[in-house]
Amino acid sequence: MATDYDAPRRNEADELGEDSLEELKARRAEAQSASVDVDETDFNESLELPGADLSNEELTVRVLPKQEDEFTCSRCFLVQHRSRLAATKGDQLYCRDCAA
Numbered sequence: 446m447a448t449d450y451d452a453p454r455r456n457e458a459d460e461l462g463e464d465s466l467e468e469l470k471a472r473r474a475e476a477q478s479a480s481v482d483v484d485e486t487d488f489n490e491s492l493e494l495p496g497a498d499l500s501n502e503e504l505t506v507r508v509l510p511k512q513e514d515e516f517t518c519s520r521c522f523l524v525q526h527r528s529r530l531a532a533t534k535g536d537q538l539y540c541r542d543c544a545a
């Protein structure tokens with residue numbers, strides 16, 4: 446009698462555990478891919494769109510007077526010295542922090 450009562454309880458618990466584990470894994474994968482999309486793709490796309498909500502960043506770049514030996518990083522929009530230039534992609538310049 447004790448074994449009869451015990452067996453179904455264990456099976457139930459096992460199934461429940463597996464289900465929630467799979468669910469957790471799926472949710473974690475979704476969350477990860479979602480955050481990667483926002484960080485990389487969304488940011489790069491908005492750089493190309495003049496109508497996007499980038500007014501703050503563009504304003505910062507224009508207000509700062511840029512010297513001849515300085516460049517504006519295309520990613521963090523900071524004006525930095527030429528010696529901090531680490532990479533170029535076409536017209537875009539990247540500082541050491543952003544190229545790393």
Ligand SMILES: [Zn+2]
Pocket residue numbers: 518519520521522523539540541542543544
């Ligand atoms: Zn940068």
